[in-house]
Amino acid sequence: MYNFMGCNQMMFGSKVKYGITYKTNQRSFDVYRRKYIHNFKVPVVDTNLEGSFGIDLTSINAFCVTQIDKIFLYDSNTFQQVGQLPIELLKTTTREPNQIISIRKSPDDQFIACISGKNLIMKQQKANQLFIFQKKRSIGKDAKPEFEQVKRIIIKDMPIFDKVCMQFYFKNPENGKTNRIFFVKSTCIIELNFETERTTELYSFKTPLNR
Numbered sequence: 507m508y509n510f511m512g513c514n515q516m517m518f519g520s521k522v523k524y525g526i527t528y529k530t531n532q533r534s535f536d537v538y539r540r541k542y543i544h545n546f547k548v549p550v551v552d553t554n555l556e557g558s559f560g561i562d563l564t565s566i567n568a569f570c571v572t573q574i575d576k577i578f579l580y581d582s583n584t585f586q587q588v589g590q591l592p593i594e595l596l597k598t599t600t601r602e603p604n605q606i607i608s609i610r611k612s613p614d615d616q617f618i619a620c621i622s623g624k625n626l627i628m629k630q631q632k633a634n635q636l637f638i639f640q641k642k643r644s645i646g647k648d649a650k651p652e653f654e655q656v657k658r659i660i661i662k663d664m665p666i667f668d669k670v671c672m673q674f675y676f677k678n679p680e681n682g683k684t685n686r687i688f689f690v691k692s693t694c695i696i697e698l699n700f701e702t703e704r705t706t707e708l709y710s711f712k713t714p715l716n717r
Contacts, residue, residue: 550585551578557625559606565615566641566651572606577620577639579651588650594658595622596634607631608672612684616641618653619687619700621661621672631672634662638700657700666696666705692716 513527513536528535551571559572567582579589595604602624608631609620617640623633638657644650661667670691677686677697688708689696695709 548585550580557605559609561609561611561618563611563615563651568651570609570611570618572609572620574603574605575622577606577609577618579653589652591618591639591653591655593620593622593637596662598624600624602626604634607633608674610674610676610687612676613678614684617676617684619674619676621674623662630669632662633667633670633672635659636661636698636700659700659703664705666707670696 513529513532515528515530516525518525523540525538525540526535527538553573555571555573560569562569562582563579568579568588569582571578571580575593575595577591577593578587579591580586581588593606598604604622604624606620607623607625609618611618617638619639620637621633622635622637623631625631636657636659637655638659639653640656642652642654644652661670667689668691670689674687674689676684677688685699685701687698687700689698692715693711694707697706697708698704699706
């Protein structure tokens with residue numbers, strides 16, 4: 507911004523409405539006024555959402571927000587809550603609490619997958635469970651979007667999911683069916699069929715990836 511304004515000093519007022527630019531040895535200074543104001547903010551909820559995640563469900567005009575052990579669905583136009591998905595967390599035996607640590611959607615917005623686990627030190631995460639929710643068929647034009655849990659997999663007991671990355675993705679539907687998810691870790695790429703709970707190692711890295 508300094509290069510664009512041709513100055514080496516820039517100051518803004520407390521309301522960030524006016525700005526002053528000045529260049530060394532300049533006999534005057536320039537005053538700028540903000541042209542656009544982007545301060546339209548509407549609180550949707552008044553709860554603490556620290557550590558929460560959100561995804562946009564464009565096809566059904568809604569979005570999801572996680573909060574510890576729940577997934578809330580909101581209407582994108584009215585910002586009103588239209589649904590809630592409870593998550594059954596495992597009991598913790600350490601000081602770190604279990605919570606939702608990742609959430610993804612399928613390309614067609616028909617499935618939502620979330621992982622519960624723990625946030626550890628050094629930005630590490632330990633996954634415990636994988637939950638799969640499927641959208642119910644809507645009856646009527648103004649019907650609210652509803653999802654139901656169709657699968658719960660305890661992945662902490664599966665060695666292949668040790669230190670797996672939380673950024674996973676659904677595979678594009680094949681013949682109109684969605685039942686596979688891609689995971690990656692430092693040593694390989696994994697495919698999970700969440701219907702059969704079968705895992706397949708698609709590719710093994712010759713050199714393990716760095717963090």
